[in-house]
Amino acid sequence: NAGVTQTPKFQVLKTGQSMTLQCAQDMNHNSMYWYRQDPGMGLRLIYYSASEGTTDKGEVPNGYNVSRLNKREFSLRLESAAPSQTSVYFCASTEAGGPSTTNEKLFFGSGTQLSVL
Amino acid sequence: QKEVEQNSGPLSVPEGAIASLNCTYSDRGSQSFFWYRQYSGKSPELIMFIYSNGDKEDGRFTAQLNKASQYVSLLIRDSQPSDSATYLCAVKSEKLTFGTGTRLTIIP
Numbered sequence: 001n002a003g004v005t006q007t008p009k010f011q012v013l014k015t016g017q018s019m020t021l022q023c024a025q026d027m028n029h030n031s032m033y034w035y036r037q038d039p040g041m042g043l044r045l046i047y048y049s050a051s052e053g054t055t056d057k058g059e060v061p062n063g064y065n066v067s068r069l070n071k072r073e074f075s076l077r078l079e080s081a082a083p084s085q086t087s088v089y090f091c092a093s094t095e096a097g098g099p100s101t102t103n104e105k106l107f108f109g110s111g112t113q114l115s116v117l
Numbered sequence: 118q119k120e121v122e123q124n125s126g127p128l129s130v131p132e133g134a135i136a137s138l139n140c141t142y143s144d145r146g147s148q149s150f151f152w153y154r155q156y157s158g159k160s161p162e163l164i165m166f167i168y169s170n171g172d173k174e175d176g177r178f179t180a181q182l183n184k185a186s187q188y189v190s191l192l193i194r195d196s197q198p199s200d201s202a203t204y205l206c207a208v209k210s211e212k213l214t215f216g217t218g219t220r221l222t223i224i225p
Contacts, residue, residue, distance in 0.1 A: 040125075042217040043161070043205065058212075090160055099211045102149040102168065106213075108160035 002026050006091050006109035013081040013116045021076040021112050023091030031097030032074035033058075033106065034066060036087040043090070049074055050098035081116045088113050120144060121208050123216035132225050136193040140206030140216055143187070149209035150182055150189045155218065156202045165191060196223045 004025045013019055025032065033048040045058030049068040063085060065077045074093075078085060092106040122141045130136040138152075149168055153161035167173045167180040167189065179192040189208070193200055201223045206216040 040217060043215040045212070097213075102209060104149065104209050104213050105151065105163050105166060106153075106161075106207075108162070111160050 004091055004093055004107050004109035006089075006112055008112060009110065010113045011115070013078075013114065015082060015116060017081050018077065018079050019081065020078075021089055021091070021114075022073070023075065023109055024073045025091075025093040025107070026072065027093060027095075027107065028071070029093040029095050029107070030071070031094045031104075032068065033092040033094075033097070034064070034074070034076045035090045035092060036060065036085075037090060037111075038087050046076065046089075048097065050096075081114075083116045086114060086116045119216075120214045121206055121216040123204075123206050123219045125217060126220040127222050128219055129222045129224055130196050132196055132198060132223055134196055136196045136200065136221055136223070138191040138193075138204050138206075138219050138221065139188060140190065140208075141188045142206075142208045142214075144208070144210045145184075145187065147184075147187075147208045147210040150180070151207040151209070151213075152178075152180060152189075152191045153205040153207060153215075154202045155205060161205055193221075198223045198225055 007022045034046040035043045047066040049055045052071045089112045091109040097104045152165040155161045165180040167182045173180045177194045181190045203218040205218045
């Protein structure tokens, strides 16, 4: 019973390098999210996908792109990493999310610790 | 003014006592309220949710919601050392917004 699986768990990049964070869920959830968590800032939404085939910007989308590959998988790409993107990244999923829903109970992956030098 | 505010703590509570965690929010149209627990170095885990005014109990946890005063609280009865964690409040209106969390330490 894996739930939400994120890879990698740790990553160190140099400024300007690119990488993709992978996320997969096996709970048949429709909605998936990418958050970053920084000290004193709380969890901030980067992008979300309310359903397969749709993606929307969250609070802090600049410097990121996402792909909802299928219902299970939602990836986050950093095209040209910057030190300001040093953070812990969490993927999450829920049965049904988005502006019109109220029951947005999130299940989180284990997180990716990213350092950009 | 932050949309969801929590006292960052740390909040220290003796083992066996009641821990009280508070959260205020600014959007009066908020409909759903969630409490997540996050152990150090781990991911957030949903422990309580509440939609209506009043109290909701689940084991040692009680969530309290007062929409008129725009606050939601979490009470932990018979606190255990394993309750030591950061507790995140999340509020849903059109979007889901997290507070920055309150760090709780249970002292044996």
